[in-house]
Each structure stands twice: as structure tokens, then as C-alpha cells.
Amino acid sequence: MIQQIARARRGLMVSSAVALAMVVSTPAAAQVDARLERIEAQLRALQRTVFPGGDERFFEPEITPQANNANTPTPGISSSAMTDVLSRISAIESQLARLTASTEVNENALSALTQRVAAMEAARTAAATPNPAPLQTPATGPATTPATQPATTPATTPAPAPSSSQPSGVIAVPGSAETGPSAERLAGVQSIAKPATGDMGEDEYTYGFRLWDAQYYPEAQQQLALFIERYPSHRLISYGRNLLGRAYLDAGDPRSAATHFFENYQSDKQGARAADSLLYLAESMIELExxxxxxxxxxxxxxxxxxxxxxxxxxxxxxxxxRVTCN
Structure with a gap:
């Protein structure tokens, strides 16, 4: 009986060795690992049949219970070269998986960052592209009708505040229809910054006030007329009509000034500058004798x-x- 078992055991070991040789020759690592596991399972099953309970009375078992413990090597048995190769392949696959995951994360982050940078560049380019309105110059004489465009470029390109003194060589009326305004006057008008507070009506009025304060009276007339036309119900409308009259009066045109002063007083006698317009109307009449x-x-x-x-x-x-003698 013992001899039969020994022969069977030797036959199984030979078959296992042949199978192992066939597995080692297989180039696919997955097939090697799967067949090795199947052979080891068969050997463990044979051991349980031949040596039940680990009985060592007949033969010392070549596969002991400690063989399944990877942390407790069996004396006299060392890891094969294929086992080392498989272990190294497993480590390489694990590292490759981690690198693949990190690469995907980095690619997604880089794509999002690229999109954000492109959007910021587009917004900055749009904001930096000015859309100025053409500079309109007044005619040979002051106009009494409202203008349709501001006298200077909008506030997208503000410049330093102007001096309160009138530039040398500049008269009240900028120039004739043939020659147009001088380069010096154009530069002076363009240096007046138009505010951008969010209240468009107040910005239009303030811009006209700055032109008047810098003694660019024809441009101030045009700008203030624009404010009155576009914002007739604005809280600064009384200021605008009164200042328009003063722009004509200071430019040496008391007759046109008187018209605007009278209109401001008649439009709203309780307006913020209605009383001022009435006094300036009297001054205009004195100028007209x-x-x-x-x-x-x-x-x-x-x-x-x-x-x-x-x-x-x-x-x-x-x-x-x-200045006058009234009866």
C-alpha cells in the first residue's frame, strides 16, 4: 500500500514538474500565475489525502502547513526565479497604475487651467480695446440746439485733470469752418476726463461742468445741451440748464445766455438753480443794455x-x- 502511494506521489510530482515546465515556457505572465496557483492547490489536496493530519510516520511531507505562510519560509526551499519575476512584474504594474492615475489628474487640471487663462486673456483684450466716439468740434458760432454726441472721447481713456486757466492763443470760438480747432485746443479738450460713477446723467453733467471750468465754453455748451436733452428729469437738470446759460454768458453771448436762464426759471421756479438763473438773466440784460x-x-x-x-x-x-438804476 505504501509503495503504491509512493508511486502515485512520484507520478503526480513528475506530472506537476512537466506542467510547471510548460507553464514557465508560456510567455504570458497571467497564464503562469494562474497555472501555478492551480498546481499548488492540487498538491495541497494530495497532501491532505496522503498525509491526513500531517502524519509523518511514513514520509516527510514536501509541502507543510507553513508553506502557505509567505512570511515563514520553509527550510531548504527557496523562491524560484519565476516567482521573483512575477513579484517584480506585480510591483511594476502597481507603480504604472499609480502613474497613470496621476497623469490623468494632471491632464484634467492643466486643461481647466488653460481654459481659465484663455477666458481671462479674452476678457482683458475686450476691456483694453477702446471704442471712442469721434471728437465733435463746434461751428463758428455757439449752437442753441442740443448735440447728439459728447464733445470729447468717453472715459475709457481718462487723462489728467486740466488746469483751470485757458490755454494761450485759444479764443472762445475754437476756429473757423475751414481751419477747424487747433491741435493745442484738441489736446486740451481731450485732457478733460469724463467720470464714470454709474449715474450716467450725473456723469454727463459733471463732464460739461469740467469743460466749462476749464474755459472750453463751446464744448461745454454742446455737452450740457446733450445732458439736458437726454436727462430732462434728472435731479441735476436745474444745475445743467443754469450752467448752460453761464457757458454762453462767459463765452460773450449774453443773448443766447438769457434764453437759457429764462427757460430754467420758467421750467421750475423751485428748482435748485432757478433763483440763480433769474439773477444771471438780469446780468445778461445788463450786458445787452x-x-x-x-x-x-x-x-x-x-x-x-x-x-x-x-x-x-x-x-x-x-x-x-x-449796476442799474430802476424806477
Whole structure:
């Protein structure tokens, strides 16, 4: 019986060795690993049959229970070259999987970053591209009709604040229709920055005020007329109409100035600058040597605005009364 078992055992070992040789010759690592596992399972099953309970009375088992423990090597048995190769292949595959995952993450992050940079570049290019309106110059004389465009370029390219003094060699009317405005005047007007506060009506008025304050009176007339046309209900409309009259008066055109002062007073007698317009109307009449209308305007002011006649506008009121003799 023991001899039969020994012969069977030797036959199985020979078959296993042949199978192992066939497996080793297979180039595919996956097939090697699968067949080795199957052979090891068969050997363990044979051991349980031949040596039940690990009985060592007949033969010492070549595969012991410790053989399944990778951390406890069996004396006299060393790892084969194929086992080392398979272990190294497994480590390489694990590292390759980690590198593949890291590469995919980096590619996604780089793609998102590229899209963001492209969007920022497009936005910066759009913001840096100006869309200026053409500079409009006034005609040989002051206009009384509203303009359709601002006198200068918009605030997309602001420049330093101008000096309050009028440039040398510049007269009230910029130039004739043949020659046009001088380069010096164009540069001065373009140096006036148009504000951009978010209140478009206030920005238009403030821009006109800056032109008037810099003594560019024809350009201020055009800009203030534009403000009055576009924003007739704005809270600064009384200021705009009054300043438009002053732009004509300071430019040496009291007749046109008187028209705008009278319109501002008549439009809203309780407006913020209605009383001022009434006094400037009297001044315009004095410039035109129309004493009768100047006296009417002064009397109207004294009756309608007694508080201002003794308050904010007292000095101007008294000065104008001293320039004319009213009955």
C-alpha cells in the first residue's frame, strides 16, 4: 500500500514538474500565475489525502502547513526565479497604475487651467480695446440746439485733470469752418476726463461742468445741451440748464445766455438753480443794455426769493442792483 502511494506521489510530482515546465515556457505572465496557483492547490489536496493530519510516520511531507505562510519560509526551499519575476512584474504594474492615475489628474487640471487663462486673456483684450466716439468740434458760432454726441472721447481713456486757466492763443470760438480747432485746443479738450460713477446723467453733467471750468465754453455748451436733452428729469437738470446759460454768458453771448436762464426759471421756479438763473438773466440784460428787463428780473427775484436775497445770493443781488438804476 505504501509503495503504491509512493508511486502515485512520484507520478503526480513528475506530472506537476512537466506542467510547471510548460507553464514557465508560456510567455504570458497571467497564464503562469494562474497555472501555478492551480498546481499548488492540487498538491495541497494530495497532501491532505496522503498525509491526513500531517502524519509523518511514513514520509516527510514536501509541502507543510507553513508553506502557505509567505512570511515563514520553509527550510531548504527557496523562491524560484519565476516567482521573483512575477513579484517584480506585480510591483511594476502597481507603480504604472499609480502613474497613470496621476497623469490623468494632471491632464484634467492643466486643461481647466488653460481654459481659465484663455477666458481671462479674452476678457482683458475686450476691456483694453477702446471704442471712442469721434471728437465733435463746434461751428463758428455757439449752437442753441442740443448735440447728439459728447464733445470729447468717453472715459475709457481718462487723462489728467486740466488746469483751470485757458490755454494761450485759444479764443472762445475754437476756429473757423475751414481751419477747424487747433491741435493745442484738441489736446486740451481731450485732457478733460469724463467720470464714470454709474449715474450716467450725473456723469454727463459733471463732464460739461469740467469743460466749462476749464474755459472750453463751446464744448461745454454742446455737452450740457446733450445732458439736458437726454436727462430732462434728472435731479441735476436745474444745475445743467443754469450752467448752460453761464457757458454762453462767459463765452460773450449774453443773448443766447438769457434764453437759457429764462427757460430754467420758467421750467421750475423751485428748482435748485432757478433763483440763480433769474439773477444771471438780469446780468445778461445788463450786458445787452436792456435796463428795463434787467430791473424786472431783479424785482422778480426780490419778490420770489426773499430768503436768498438776504442769504446765499445777497452779494450778487446787491452787486447787480448797483449796476442799474430802476424806477
Amino acid at each position: 436792456d435796463t428795463r428787463r434787467a430791473c424786472i428780473a431783479l424785482a422778480e427775484f426780490g419778490d420770489t426769493y426773499p430768503a436768498l436775497a438776504t442769504g446765499r445770493l445777497q452779494s450778487m443781488y446787491d452787486g447787480l442792483k448797483g
